[in-house]
Amino acid sequence: MPHKQTIGNLALQSFDDIFLAGSAQPDSSQVVEIPLSDLHPPEFHPFMVNDDDAMFRLTESVLEYGVREPGLARPRAAGGFELLCGNRRKRACELAGKTTMPVIIRDMDSDSAVIAMVESNLEQRERILPSERAWAYRVMMEALNHNGIKAENLSYETMTERTGVKKSQLFRFIRLTELILTLLDKVDANQLAFSPAVELSYLSVQEQTEVASAMELYAIKPSLSQAVRLKKMKQDGTLTVKAIDEILSEEKKTTKESVINSSQFLKYFPPDYSQKQMGEVIEKLLKDWKAGLSI
Secondary structure: OOEEEEOOOOOOOOOOHHHHHHHOOOOOOOEEEEEEHHEEEEOOOOOOOOHHHHHHHHHHHHHOOOOOEEEEEEEEEOOEEEEEEHHHHHHHHOOOOEEEEEEEEOOOOOOHHHHHHHHHHHHOOOOHHHHHHHHHHHHHHHHHOOOOOHHHHHHHHHHHHHOOOOEEEHHHHHHHHHHOOHHHHHHHHOOOOOHHHHOOOOOOHHHHHHHHHHHHOOOOOOOOOHHHHHHHHHHHHOOOOOHHHHHHOOOOOOHHHHHHHHHHOOOOOOOOOHHHOOOOOOOOHHHHHHHHOOO
């Protein structure tokens, strides 16, 4: 769990501090049953709440044991409470037919609320999509900046301390928030690899739209080298619709790795064999087979 980080005269609260710190109402040790109708999601919540297998398991747990860990919320000016941590638990309660949920209420400013929301979800969620992680890191970074950490390096150092993720990786994840929704959805669906997606994030909205169209037209995933070339042309001011089409319509060279895309080959190799090792074995067998034909 992240610890309190102090930079200069600024002391930032960790999730533990926010969750357990004293408050006028209710007492910090008090768990309050709040009607589900009074619990509202944050205005911007980077984490999805889906009725998937994980939700089914959570609902089964709520039915059998109840909500074993209370959510965290803060009062809303419009009435009710903003549920910062526990939106999946709330949905499970709805599916389980419950009308209330245990919650701890805290008075927090918007930035502290964002930090609590992100840290809690990053720690507790079973599976986090790249888009969820990207937007979570971005809103957390913005919250830290609002708290007075203006220098970019200090912001990343604080983020690394609180999340355990290296600065370079944080930067790359945050870059994904510059992607158009179509491409970001493809990253989540494993239809666009992470590293090429980061490179494509430097293209304009229109250029990214052309990339998405070309991906659909040619049924391809841009390789890292293709994405790097597109980014370089963008930086040089030479990227055009025609160039995007020409680069993405290129036929990929056949390699040893491409020979073994099918599971019908994979089943013959030890599980710890790399693509390169498998390709070398297949190449040798084919050479021996070809030599045998000439005898």
